[in-house]
Amino acid sequence: MLTYQCAPFPPVLNKTGLLAQMPGSSNELKHYGIKLLSLHSANTTKALPAIQGLVVMFEAETGIPVAILEAAQITAIRTAAASGLATQLLSREDAKTWGIFGNGVQAVSHIEAIKAVRPIEKVVVWGRNAEKTEGLQKSNKSQLIAKLLPQATQLKQPNVIFVCTVTASKESILNGSWVKPGATLILLVHFPFNSREADSELVPNR
Known part of the structure; x- marks a missing residue:
């Protein structure tokens, strides 16, 4: 079974939405990463997605960035x-x-x-x-x-x-x-x- 750590930060709010920051790591997978996600519910009235963002992954031993992924579908x-x-x-x-x-x-x-x-x-x-x-x-x-x-x-x-x-x-x-x-x-x-x-x-x- 995988063991992992996850410690979300409080979201950053503004008048129209928020930015969520969700880091996590797994020793077995030898990587850590963070999901950065913006949430703007009113976007649906503008033919835009309400949730947008990125997942950035790093190699745990060296800290080298190894992947940048689109976050909405993963979410x-x-x-x-x-x-x-x-x-x-x-x-x-x-x-x-x-x-x-x-x-x-x-x-x-x-x-x-x-x-x-x-x-x-x-x-x-x-x-x-x-x-x-x-x-x-x-x-x-x-x-x-x-x-x-x-x-x-x-x-x-x-x-x-x-x-x-x-x-x-x-x-x-x-x-x-x-x-x-x-x-x-x-x-x-x-x-x-x-x-x-x-x-x-x-x-x-x-």
């Missing part, structure tokens, strides 16, 4: 992989219908991660931007997105026992009364600190 894969692991450990093995809140990059990567660990046959999607949600359905290669939900309350469909939220919402979009007992919830809770996806009824009672 999408790593975040979804963590959700996939949680799903594998916590969710019902017979979960075949998945409800997802969100329609961006993380929605795409999470669909791929979840179907790798569970026999998902159908995904129902709700997003705050209906046009963008339709675009997600049309572009998704897995063909799993079976239904777009015009209202989030329709998540209460009886066969939805697995719910994932992958939004940048600052107001609760998931109501505790919509979630059935025994359902698995993966709440991404987008950075920064004022993001919120679940209401007050859901969190203390689960």
Whole structure:
């Protein structure tokens, strides 16, 4: 098993976004590195990615830089992989219908991660931007997105026992009364600190 160190710095904030700095190292891999990531949520209204950045890797023995990598795709894969692991450990093995809140990059990567660990046959999607949600359905290669939900309350469909939220919402979009007992919830809770996806009824009672 790999051992590693990771010590994120506090993010640097400005009026429109933030800069996150996440260094880490692994003795077994003989490298250390840092991920520098900017987050500007309003970029989505300008046809620009909300998350941009770089991963810089160094040789541990000499400190020689060995790689500069684009960070947004790595972030999408790593975040979804963590959700996939949680799903594998916590969710019902017979979960075949998945409800997802969100329609961006993380929605795409999470669909791929979840179907790798569970026999998902159908995904129902709700997003705050209906046009963008339709675009997600049309572009998704897995063909799993079976239904777009015009209202989030329709998540209460009886066969939805697995719910994932992958939004940048600052107001609760998931109501505790919509979630059935025994359902698995993966709440991404987008950075920064004022993001919120679940209401007050859901969190203390689960």
